[in-house]
Amino acid sequence: MLTAGISSLQFSAFRNYAQLQLELRASLIVIIGDNGVGKTNILEALSLLSPGKGLRSSKLSQMTTFDITPLPCWTVAANLKEDGFDTILGTGLEYTSSGSEKRRLKINGNIVRSQADFAEHLNVIWIVPAMARLFQESGSIRRKFVDRMAYAFDPTHTNRLHRYEHYLRERSTLLREGRGDSTWLASLEKNLAEDGIAIVHARAEVVRNVTEHQPTDSASPFPRFFAQMRGEVEEWCRHMTAVAAEEKLRLAFANNRTQDAHTGGSVFGPHRSDLFVKHLGKQIPAELCSTGEQKMLLIALTLAFTKVQMEQSNRVTLLLLDDVIAHLDSHYRHYLFQELCQMVEKGAKLQTWMTGTSLSDFVYLKQSAQYIRIKNTTLYDGYDDNDS
Numbered sequence: 001m002l003t004a005g006i007s008s009l010q011f012s013a014f015r016n017y018a019q020l021q022l023e024l025r026a027s028l029i030v031i032i033g034d035n036g037v038g039k040t041n042i043l044e045a046l047s048l049l050s051p052g053k054g055l056r057s058s059k060l061s062q063m064t065t066f067d068i069t070p071l072p073c074w075t076v077a078a079n080l081k082e083d084g085f086d087t088i089l090g091t092g093l094e095y096t097s098s099g100s101e102k103r104r105l106k107i108n109g110n111i112v113r114s115q116a117d118f119a120e121h122l123n124v125i126w127i128v129p130a131m132a133r134l135f136q137e138s139g140s141i142r143r144k145f146v147d148r149m150a151y152a153f154d155p156t157h158t159n160r161l162h163r164y165e166h167y168l169r170e171r172s173t174l175l176r177e178g179r180g181d182s183t184w185l186a187s188l189e190k191n192l193a194e195d196g197i198a199i200v201h202a203r204a205e206v207v208r209n210v211t212e213h214q215p216t217d218s219a220s221p222f223p224r225f226f227a228q229m230r231g232e233v234e235e236w237c238r239h240m241t242a243v244a245a246e247e248k249l250r251l252a253f254a255n256n257r258t259q260d261a262h263t264g265g266s267v268f269g270p271h272r273s274d275l276f277v278k279h280l281g282k283q284i285p286a287e288l289c290s291t292g293e294q295k296m297l298l299i300a301l302t303l304a305f306t307k308v309q310m311e312q313s314n315r316v317t318l319l320l321l322d323d324v325i326a327h328l329d330s331h332y333r334h335y336l337f338q339e340l341c342q343m344v345e346k347g348a349k350l351q352t353w354m355t356g357t358s359l360s361d362f363v364y365l366k367q368s369a370q371y372i373r374i375k376n377t378t379l380y381d382g383y384d385d386n387d388s
C-alpha cells in the first residue's frame with residue numbers, strides 16, 4: 001500500500017514515450033525491461049520533479065521525443081500522495097520570447113517560479129550507473145550529490161546555490177572587464193560571503209548527519225564509512241563562529257581580486273569544497289577503493305541519508321536506483337530490500353523506484369513491490385512468473 005509517494009505519473013513527448021500513464025500503489029516500484037526499452041527515462045522524468053537538470057543533466061530540448069513533427073514540448077506530471085493529501089507537480093519544456101529554453105513548473109495547476117518550491121514537497125535522490133565513478137570524478141559531481149541531500153532538509157539551499165553562482169559570475173565579469181567599481185564589488189562579495197558560509201554549513205550538517213546514521217548492526221554487509229566536507233572554508237568554519245568565517249571569506253574575496261581577475265572564479269569559497277569519504281574497514285579513502293567497494297560505499301551513504309531523512313525531515317523522498325540491484329550479491333540485495341521495507345513500515349515517507357533487466361533479481365519483493373514490465377514500449381502492471 002502507498003502512504004507517501006507518487007500515485008500517478010503522466011508524460012507526453014518525453015524521450016521514447018509519446019504518452020505514458022502510470023498508476024502506482026506501492027512504496028517499492030520495480031521496473032523491468034530489456035536494454036533500451038525506456039526504464040531510465042521513467043526515472044529521469046521523476047528526477048525532474050526536483051531542482052536541477054535531472055539525473056542525466058541533459059539539455060531540456062534533448063528530452064523531447066525526437067520523432068514527432070512538429071517538435072512538441074515535453075511535459076511530466078505526477079500526483080504526490082502524502083498523509084491523505086494530493087499535490088500535483090507538473091514540469092515541462094517551454095520557450096521564452098527570446099527563444100531560449102526553460103523549465104515550466106506548476107504545483108496544483110499554478111505556475112511557480114522557483115525550483116525550491118518543488119523541494120518543499122518532494123526530495124528526489126538517485127544512484128545511476130554513471131555515479132559508479134563518483135569518487136573518481138571532479139569535486140563538482142560530489143558537491144552536487146551532497147547538495148541534493150541538503151535540499152531535503154532546507155529547500156532554500158537551492159536558492160542560495162543559485163544566488164552564489166550568479167554573484168560569482170557577476171564578480172568575474174566585473175573583474176575581467178576591469179570595471180573595478182569597488183562599491184559594487186564589495187556588495188557582491190558581502191553577499192557571496194553570506195551565502196557561501198550558509199552553503200558550507202548546510203553541507204557540513206547533512207554529511208555529519210549521514211555519517212552518524214549509517215547502520216551499526218553487524219548484519220549490515222555494507223561498508224562503514226567516515227564522510228566529511230573538506231576545503232579551506234570548511235577548515236575555518238570548524239574553528240570559528242559563522243559570523244567570523246563570513247567576515248574572513250568577505251576579506252578573502254576582497255584581497256584576491258587581482259588574482260581572481262586572471263584566473264576567473266575565486267580562489268576561496270564553497271565552489272572549491274569537496275566530499276571526502278573513507279572506507280573504515282579498509283582504512284583507505286574512497287577513491288582508492290575497488291569499483292565494487294565504491295559502489296557499496298555509495299549505497300551505504302544513500303541508505304544512511306534516507307534514515308536521516310526519515311528521522312528529521314517531513315518531506316517525501318523518492319529514491320531512484322537505476323540498474324543498481326543486478327550488480328549486488330544476493331546478501332547485499334536482501335539486506336537493502338529489508339532495510340527499505342523496514343523504513344517504510346516504521347513510517348518513512350519513502351518511495352523507492354528500482355530498474356533492472358531481470359525479474360529474478362527482484363523475486364524477494366514479490367509480496368511487497370509493484371512490478372511494471374515494459375515490452376516494446378507497452379507497459380504491463382504486475383508480476384509475471386513467466387518473465388523470471
Ligand SMILES: Nc1ncnc2c1ncn2[C@@H]1O[C@H](COP(=O)(O)OP(=O)(O)OP(=O)(O)O)[C@@H](O)[C@H]1O
Pocket residue numbers: 014015016017033034035036037038039040041042062063064065066067323357
Ligand atoms: N529525445 C528522445 N526521443 C526519443 N527517444 C529517445 C530520446 N532520448 C532517448 N531516447 C531513447 O529512449 C530509449 C530508452 O532509453 P533508456 O535509457 O530509458 O533505456 P533503458 O531501458 O534504461 O535501457 P538500459 O537497460 O540499457 O539502461 C533509447 O533507445 C533511447 O535512444
Ligand SMILES: [Mg+2]
Pocket residue numbers: 039040041322323
Ligand atoms: Mg537504463
